[in-house]
Amino acid sequence: MSSKLKQQASYEATFAHNFWKQTLSRVPAIPAGIELAGKTVLVTGANVGLGFEAVRNFLRLRPSLVIMGVRSVNKGEAAAAALRREFLDARIEVWELDMESFRSVQAFAARAERELDRVHVAVLNAGLGKLKFERVDEGGCHEVTIQVNYLTTALLSFLLLPKLRPTTSSSEPGRLSIVNSGASLGLSLEDPGDGRFLDSFDRAEKFNGFGQYGLSKLLIMMFVAKLAQTINPKEVIVNCTDPGATKGTEFFRSVNSWIMSIALRSFMGIIGRRTADASRIYLHSSLVLGEESHGSWTDWIIRAWPKTMYTDQGHHMGERLWDETLEELKFARVEEKL
C-alpha cells in the first residue's frame, strides 16, 4: 500500500525517476485469464485520448456493457461508432456527463441507479488542465480545474458507490480507479489559515496554469486515501491510476502559443507513451492489482503517494479537505453512500 512507501516518495517525485520510468520501462500486458464477461465497465471522458483507448482495451476483455460518459453526446457517439465497427458484438452506451456541473453528475449517477444492476469497474478519467483562470457557473463557483478534477470527481465517486458494491456476499468487490498525474507528486500545500481550504484554490491572483492542474490531482489523491479508510475493500477497492506522460491525446488543447505547442509536442515525442500502452495502465489498476492497492497510487505496481501526504501538515490538510468536501457535497447526501 502507498501508505507504507514513505521512503520512496521523494525519489519517485524526481524528474530522473519519471524520465527513467517513461523511457525505459514498458507497460506490461494484461495477464491471460482476466476477462469481463457478464460485467459492466464505465469510463468517463471516453470520447478521445486515454479514455477512448481505455475503452478499446476493456472491450478486448469482452464486458457485457460499456458506458462511455461524455460531455458531448455527438462526439461520444462518433467515438462509439468506431468501436462498434471494431468490436461487432460489443454493447456500448454513450451517456451524457458534464463534469463541470454537479447537476449533470447527479443526473448521470441517477441514471446508473435506475438502469444498471451493477457497475463492476468505474474509471474516472475525465479531466483537464487550463492555462487561464475560469470559474464554473454553479454551486460554489469554483475554478474549473478544481471543479472537474476534484469536486465533481469526488461527487461521482460517492454517488457510484452503491452500484459498485457487490449484490451478493459471494460477488467480487467493485473497482473504482481515478486518474491521477505525476504533476502532483512533488507539490506541497499552503495552509490557508482560518479560510476554507477548498476556497483557497479559487483566487485568480494565485492561479498558475498547469500548476493548478497538479494541485487538483493532489487533492483527489488525498481524497482517495481518506475514502479508502472509510469504505471496505471487500465491497469496493478504490485507488488512483497514473498513465504517465502520454502523447497523442488532446490534453494540451488549451495551449494556444505555437512555440509552447511545438515544445510540448517535442517533449512528449521523447518521453510520452502511446495512448494504447498508457491506457492499459487503467486496466492494471482496476483489474490486475487487488485489495493491496486500496487507497494507493498505482500504475502496474503500487507506488508512493505525493510526498506531502506523508507529512504531518499533509495529513492535517487531508482531514480538513475531507471534512470540507463532505460539507460542500452535502446537498447530494453523499455521507449516506459511505
Ligand SMILES: NC(=O)c1ccc[n+]([C@@H]2O[C@H](COP(=O)([O-])OP(=O)(O)OC[C@H]3O[C@@H](n4cnc5c(N)ncnc54)[C@H](OP(=O)(O)O)[C@@H]3O)[C@@H](O)[C@H]2O)c1
Ligand atoms: N496526457 C497525459 O500526458 C496525461 C498524463 C497523466 C494524466 N493524464 C490524465 O488523463 C486523463 C485523460 O487525459 P487525456 O490526456 O486523454 O486528455 P484529453 O484527450 O483532453 O481527454 C480528456 C477527456 O476528458 C473529457 N473532459 C474534459 N472536461 C470534461 C467535462 N467538464 N466533463 C466531461 N468530460 C470532460 C474530455 O471531453 P471533451 O473531448 O468533450 O472535452 C475528454 O474526453 C485526464 O484526467 C488527465 O489529467 C493525462
